[in-house]
Structures are given as C-alpha cells and as structure tokens.
Amino acid sequence: MRANIYTYQNRYQDAVQKLKLVTADYPEFLEAYDGLLAIYIETDQKEEAIKILDTFVTKFNVNKKELSLSIKGSFPKFTTTKEFAIWNKKNPS
Numbered sequence: 065m066r067a068n069i070y071t072y073q074n075r076y077q078d079a080v081q082k083l084k085l086v087t088a089d090y091p092e093f094l095e096a097y098d099g100l101l102a103i104y105i106e107t108d109q110k111e112e113a114i115k116i117l118d119t120f121v122t123k124f125n126v127n128k129k130e131l132s133l134s135i136k137g138s139f140p141k142f143t144t145t146k147e148f149a150i151w152n153k154k155n156p157s
Contacts, residue, residue, distance in 0.1 A: 067099055076103050094124055105139050110147040117151055128155070 067086070070079035080103055086096040097116055104113035117135070120126040132152050136143045143152075 067096075071099065071103060076107050079103055091123075094120075097124075102139075105142045110142075110145055113142065114147055114151050128152075 067079040067082035070076070070082065080100065083096045083099045083103075086093055087100070090096070097119055101113055101116040101120075104110075104116060117131065120131055121128050132143075135148070142148055
C-alpha cells in the first residue's frame with residue numbers, strides 16, 4: 065500500500081524499495097512485480113522492465129503473447145522501443 069502512495073507522489077525510488085521488500089518476503093505476490101514494471105516503464109528503465117517481463121513469463125508462467133498484448137494496451141509507447149521489440153521476438157510462446 066505504501067508503495068502505491070509513493071508512486072502516486074512520484075517518489076519512484078521509495079516505491080521501488082517497498083516493492084522489492086514485498087517481492088523478497090512474498091516472492092509469489094504478482095502484483096508487486098506489476099507495480100515494479102509500471103514504475104520501470106514510467107521512469108524509462110527499459111532493461112529493468114524487461115527483467116520483470118521475463119519474470120512474468122518464467123516464474124509465473126504468463127503466456128508471452130498475451131503479456132505482450134496486455135503491455136501494448138497499457139504501455140503503447142514502451143512497445144515501440146528497441147528493447148521491447150527484442151524481448152518480444154526472443155523465445156516466443
């Protein structure tokens with residue numbers, strides 16, 4: 065909850081710290097990774113965002129094609145980046 069407040073206050077570094085604590089204590093809490101993804105995209109940390117996308121696919125068995133479509137709907141600008149294009153082509157599911 066505090067991470068969400070920090071995010072709304074544009075205190076992204078504080079939000080990331082809280083979300084990383086959550087993922088350390090509750091590694092199966094998907095929503096924390098989702099929060100990290102949104103922050104990384106918002107703050108133009110493409111490589112970190114790609115790591116989270118990989119986590120969704122490998123750890124949570126999210127279908128990569130469905131994830132890609134979801135990202136295109138939520139973060140259309142991010143999907144135009146070189147990093148996303150490379151990720152999207154790598155090991156399609």
